[in-house]
Amino acid sequence: MTKTAFVTGANKGIGYEIAKRLLEEGYRVLVGARNQERGEAAVAALQAFGDAHLIVLDIADLQSIDRAVATITNQYPELSLLVNNAGIPGDMHKVGWEFDVEELQATHRVNFIGPFALSKGLLPLLIANKGTIQNISIPIEPLPYFNTFAYTTSKAPLNVMTKSWGMSFEKENLPVTIFAVMPGGVTTDLNGNMTGDFMKTPAQAAQLIVGFLLDGENHNGQVINYDGTLAVY
Numbered sequence: 001m002t003k004t005a006f007v008t009g010a011n012k013g014i015g016y017e018i019a020k021r022l023l024e025e026g027y028r029v030l031v032g033a034r035n036q037e038r039g040e041a042a043v044a045a046l047q048a049f050g051d052a053h054l055i056v057l058d059i060a061d062l063q064s065i066d067r068a069v070a071t072i073t074n075q076y077p078e079l080s081l082l083v084n085n086a087g088i089p090g091d092m093h094k095v096g097w098e099f100d101v102e103e104l105q106a107t108h109r110v111n112f113i114g115p116f117a118l119s120k121g122l123l124p125l126l127i128a129n130k131g132t133i134q135n136i137s138i139p140i141e142p143l144p145y146f147n148t149f150a151y152t153t154s155k156a157p158l159n160v161m162t163k164s165w166g167m168s169f170e171k172e173n174l175p176v177t178i179f180a181v182m183p184g185g186v187t188t189d190l191n192g193n194m195t196g197d198f199m200k201t202p203a204q205a206a207q208l209i210v211g212f213l214l215d216g217e218n219h220n221g222q223v224i225n226y227d228g229t230l231a232v233y
């Protein structure tokens, strides 16, 4: 049977490269994009590497999530991999108390509430197909050189969800796994295409991320750093 993966925010950046790597590995890839035109352009380019299809999804919008879940459940019931990649950093320069609540909620909706709702909606398929949820995340310890309040506080619950759901899957004996990868700095639009010795290209990040999917190990419940070490909270 065709292995089918859904990658959110796959029209550019790391998500696009994850989609490409999965296509090269023989997956059918459902390319998530919130904008129809940008999504169609990405799918047209990705079709050079395999079987790619557009799923329009705004992860900040619960109705859009419901529609995507219904479409995938009806048309791609073989889905066995969900990559929660779509993400935004919020303002990376403001100090914590300068955010207003709406601004903070907008970042949390994209980075946590949306991925939670989508994962919950697709969980029956992922269980039926012994599948995997992979979350693309960041370290959540505020550091002097990386103290991004909206970004960090919105990814923290995603990392907790990864560990919590992983623990519950195991306890309930459910044939599904969840893990997160924190790829380190990657040169993309998200950080104004920052460059430097410590930065990866999106293709290098995707190689790392997909590598953890294909290494044959059970990563359930793990939040994995770019160097393979595990986040311990």
Ligand SMILES: NC(=O)c1ccc[n+]([C@@H]2O[C@H](COP(=O)([O-])OP(=O)(O)OC[C@H]3O[C@@H](n4cnc5c(N)ncnc54)[C@H](OP(=O)(O)O)[C@@H]3O)[C@@H](O)[C@H]2O)c1
Residues within 6 Å of the ligand: 008, 009, 010, 011, 012, 013, 014, 015, 033, 034, 035, 038, 057, 058, 059, 060, 084, 085, 086, 087, 088, 110, 136, 137, 138, 182, 183, 184, 185, 186, 187, 188, 189, 190, 191
């Ligand atoms: N870049 C890094 O250094 C780095 C490091 C660690 C983790 N990450 C994580 O990697 C993931 C991908 O980031 P990236 O660096 O590749 O950034 P990017 O180039 O800005 O790509 C972000 C993707 O998410 C999509 N997106 C944003 N808001 C969305 C929404 N409401 N609904 C659906 N899609 C939405 C974007 O779509 P549009 O094109 O429509 O905006 C785009 O496809 C994020 O979760 C990020 O936190 C990045």
